[in-house]
Amino acid sequence: MKRTHLLSAGLLSLFSTFALSATFTFTAIPDADESNLRTRFEKVADYLSEQLDVEVKYIPVKSYSAAITAFRNNQVQLAWFGGLSGVQARGLVPGSEAIAQGFEDQYFKSYLIANHSVDIKSFDDFPVLNNYTFTFGSKGSTSGRLMPQFFIEKNLGKPVEQIFKRIGFSGDHSRTISQVEAGVYQVGAVNYKVWDTAVEKGQVDTSKVKVIWESPTYPDYQWTVHSGVDNDFGAGFKEKLTQVLIGMTDKDLLASFPRSSFIPAKNSDYQPIERVAKTIGMID
Amino acid sequence: MPRTMTFAGFSFVGHWQKITLLLLLMVSVCWFFADTEVIALEPWIELGRMGQGFIHPNFFATEYLFEALWQTISFALLGITLGLLLGFPLALCYQHPLIAAICAFIRAIHEIFWALIFLQIFGLSAITGILAIALPYAATFARIFSDILQQAPRHTLFSLPKGTDKLSAFIYGRWMHMYPQIVDYIRYRFECALRSSAVLGFIGMPTLGFYLESAFRQGHYEQGGALLILFVLLIGSIRFWAKPIFLWLYLPLAIYFLPPIPAIDGQIIWRFLSVDILPPMLQGQPFLSWFDIDILSKVFDWAYKLITQQVFPGMIATLVLAFCALGLTYLLTLILLPFNTRLMMPKVIILIMRAVNLILRSLPEYLLAFVLMMLLGPSMLPAIIALALHNSGLMVFLMARQADSVTVPLTYQPRIDQYSYLVIPNLYPHFMGLLFYRFEVIIRETAILGMIGVMTLGFYVDSNFSEIRFSGALLLLVFTAGLNVIVDYLARRLLH
Numbered sequence: 049m050k051r052t053h054l055l056s057a058g059l060l061s062l063f064s065t066f067a068l069s070a071t072f073t074f075t076a077i078p079d080a081d082e083s084n085l086r087t088r089f090e091k092v093a094d095y096l097s098e099q100l101d102v103e104v105k106y107i108p109v110k111s112y113s114a115a116i117t118a119f120r121n122n123q124v125q126l127a128w129f130g131g132l133s134g135v136q137a138r139g140l141v142p143g144s145e146a147i148a149q150g151f152e153d154q155y156f157k158s159y160l161i162a163n164h165s166v167d168i169k170s171f172d173d174f175p176v177l178n179n180y181t182f183t184f185g186s187k188g189s190t191s192g193r194l195m196p197q198f199f200i201e202k203n204l205g206k207p208v209e210q211i212f213k214r215i216g217f218s219g220d221h222s223r224t225i226s227q228v229e230a231g232v233y234q235v236g237a238v239n240y241k242v243w244d245t246a247v248e249k250g251q252v253d254t255s256k257v258k259v260i261w262e263s264p265t266y267p268d269y270q271w272t273v274h275s276g277v278d279n280d281f282g283a284g285f286k287e288k289l290t291q292v293l294i295g296m297t298d299k300d301l302l303a304s305f306p307r308s309s310f311i312p313a314k315n316s317d318y319q320p321i322e323r324v325a326k327t328i329g330m331i332d
Numbered sequence: 333m334p335r336t337m338t339f340a341g342f343s344f345v346g347h348w349q350k351i352t353l354l355l356l357l358m359v360s361v362c363w364f365f366a367d368t369e370v371i372a373l374e375p376w377i378e379l380g381r382m383g384q385g386f387i388h389p390n391f392f393a394t395e396y397l398f399e400a401l402w403q404t405i406s407f408a409l410l411g412i413t414l415g416l417l418l419g420f421p422l423a424l425c426y427q428h429p430l431i432a433a434i435c436a437f438i439r440a441i442h443e444i445f446w447a448l449i450f451l452q453i454f455g456l457s458a459i460t461g462i463l464a465i466a467l468p469y470a471a472t473f474a475r476i477f478s479d480i481l482q483q484a485p486r487h488t489l490f491s492l493p494k495g496t497d498k499l500s501a502f503i504y505g506r507w508m509h510m511y512p513q514i515v516d517y518i519r520y521r522f523e524c525a526l527r528s529s530a531v532l533g534f535i536g537m538p539t540l541g542f543y544l545e546s547a548f549r550q551g552h553y554e555q556g557g558a559l560l561i562l563f564v565l566l567i568g569s570i571r572f573w574a575k576p577i578f579l580w581l582y583l584p585l586a587i588y589f590l591p592p593i594p595a596i597d598g599q600i601i602w603r604f605l606s607v608d609i610l611p612p613m614l615q616g617q618p619f620l621s622w623f624d625i626d627i628l629s630k631v632f633d634w635a636y637k638l639i640t641q642q643v644f645p646g647m648i649a650t651l652v653l654a655f656c657a658l659g660l661t662y663l664l665t666l667i668l669l670p671f672n673t674r675l676m677m678p679k680v681i682i683l684i685m686r687a688v689n690l691i692l693r694s695l696p697e698y699l700l701a702f703v704l705m706m707l708l709g710p711s712m713l714p715a716i717i718a719l720a721l722h723n724s725g726l727m728v729f730l731m732a733r734q735a736d737s738v739t740v741p742l743t744y745q746p747r748i749d750q751y752s753y754l755v756i757p758n759l760y761p762h763f764m765g766l767l768f769y770r771f772e773v774i775i776r777e778t779a780i781l782g783m784i785g786v787m788t789l790g791f792y793v794d795s796n797f798s799e800i801r802f803s804g805a806l807l808l809l810v811f812t813a814g815l816n817v818i819v820d821y822l823a824r825r826l827l828h
Contacts, residue, residue: 082546083393083546083547083550083552084395108538109536110535110545111535112798113797113800114451117451117455121452121455121600122597123594136800181371181710187794187798188799214710218785219549219783220549222550223550226378227705230373230377230378231371231373231374231375232373232375251551253377256377331799
């Protein structure tokens with residue numbers, strides 16, 4: 049009995065492959081609110097499908113590394129990556145290209161935030177962070193890990209392990225805020241948009257936690273597309289896709305990312321990110 | 333009960349007393365080295381938000397909720413079924429040391445890590461989730477079934493007529509004796525599989541954990557609270573909806589409603605085996621050049637760096653954390669057990685404690701640690717307490733049934749006497765056996781706590797996966813598994 053089930057599962061899976069091969073699939077994780085991912089991004093899929101005239105499907109993922117794996121295995125042909133994950137993904141898939149970025153992503157930045165109980169002095173415009181406890185966001189985040197680590201190491205002249213008493217990875221920007229607010233960690237690094245939105249919505253008690261430093265700007269999130277899409281979906285597909293992404297003006301769709309609009313981008317825009325990742329040893 | 337009579341010194345200290353003292357000694361040493369600093373905090377704003385979330389759970393905040401509930405059950409069911417199909421034959425040849433070693437190795441790697449490996453090969457696919465449950469469960473079934481079958485009484489075997497074929501002898505002589513125990517065990521593992529299935533959501537399987545983890549991580553506590561309540565109810569009501577007869581209905585439905593499975597691409601599997609798992613300096617190099625002196629020395633440097641910077645610190649943290657959690661589990665179980673024993677407590681309290689146990693064992697340690705971290709700060713303490721609460725909940729659940737089945741002669745009158753001189757001594761060997769088995773489980777579970785930042789081996793494995801360094805992750809996993817195999821071996825030596 050059970051064996052027949054397995055067999056039928058095998059057969060079913062064969063059928064589903066045929067169904068999938070003609071579908072253009074993408075994935076995206078927003079840097080802020082991850083609730084109702086599918087409901088929100090299926091709307092984006094509908095928009096793309098309408099404009100591109102192919103079937104478009106959205107696959108929800110949990111982490112940048114899962115997004116990279118899906119992109120590498122061609123399970124998705126298009127992905128909304130963070131700065132670092134984009135660089136990693138394009139390194140693994142030769143010929144893949146960054147085609148569009150958010151308007152805000154041209155000059156993204158990170159904040160360092162601190163609990164009110166610590167009185168941090170600045171030296172040469174950079175806070176002296178020695179011997180405090182510190183939390184990054186998720187391990188693979190550009191604004192919550194990569195860039196803050198780079199700026200801290202550059203300004204204080206030693207690796208973060210030697211600067212902080214304790215280092216954590218909260219896993220998420222909003223978590224970083226609530227942990228520094230509660231004093232679980234004294235200092236933390238956070239994506240500026242997530243912080244600004246939380247302050248605006250009154251989700252953070254600014255008498256308990258405040259921004260102590262603002263980073264220089266760097267490029268962040270972008271749409272990266274697979275090399276083979278022109279073959280699979282017709283000549284000029286990549287160009288058309290770029291135009292459709294840039295042409296996305298519906299506030300409701302853009303709010304899912306959340307970005308005010310998309311503008312063209314290219315791989316070389318992300319060279320600074322790649323250099324930084326190599327400097328701190330996150331990629332070889 | 334084996335009693336070691338020695339003429340020298342401590343002959344009055346019994347076998348189990350020695351083992352207990354040894355355990356407590358190890359725990360105190362580890363507790364001394366553990367990082368248990370309580371950091372003074374202001375957790376009340378955030379804990380207030382969490383409390384609000386549980387008081388006003390929002391059951392409508394989660395998209396595709398029914399699908400998530402169904403897939404949680406379906407992954408568990410298919411995982412267990414496949415696990416049984418693989419586990420039964422393995423149980424029959426478990427005596428073979430090689431099979432036992434392979435099974436110990438497979439068991440030693442947490443479902444989450446199996447899933448992260450299969451994710452590279454099969455992508456975000458139901459196959460990834462089902463195999464991640466089936467494989468370690470098969471290895472566990474193999475061991476437990478083999479243990480159970482060993483205990484079958486021999487008298488039927490001897491009374492079978494001469495010339496009975498091997499299969500019939502096995503079925504009637506051993507299997508049928510142990511059938512109720514085996515079914516009991518499968519039922520218990522199904523509950524575990526539901527938990528595993530939910531936890532696989534943390535890395536992207538479409539089960540409850542997918543939404544549960546996001547909700548807690550991002551502070552949507554009304555949603556998180558609702559999901560957690562649903563999850564506890566799902567586990568608490570298993571015996572109502574998972575009657576064996578329904579399984580014939582659920583299984584085909586589970587297969588039919590699986591999310592679409594993307595094609596299995598042989599090239600991806602080959603790439604994983606021939607490129608990804610190799611140290612970076614060997615990737616893309618022809619096989620013969622691997623043995624060049626400078627490449628070999630680079631591989632050596634790579635492994636040396638990983639082992640000194642990640643494997644050793646991770647292993648020490650894992651052991652320290654696991655021993656502390658084990659000690660606390662031991663104490664908590666002994667404290668909670670009388671409250672769950674009919675002999676000691678009135679019915680009302682037993683009922684309340686059943687509910688407490690259900691909640692303790694259903695809550696993923698990950699979430700417990702997460703909440704405790706707000707209260708106690710980012711040391712090892714939240715992880716220790718979370719592991720101990722979860723595991724003692726399970727231990728008490730398993731022990732209480734046994735405690736109730738001990739028959740008490742009428743000559744013993746007062747309750748406490750009966751409990752201390754009859755029930756506990758009766759249960760103690762089994763209790764210690766279970767505790768040492770939980771130790772293996774605790775070590776494996778430290779993996780998950782690594783994902784929230786306690787620097788166990790799991791932390792480093794997770795870091796390697798998130799930096800797309802599969803070879804590093806696999807090297808760490810081999811050490812993780814090796815550690816578990818050794819612990820398992822030592823625990824068995826100590827108990828027998």
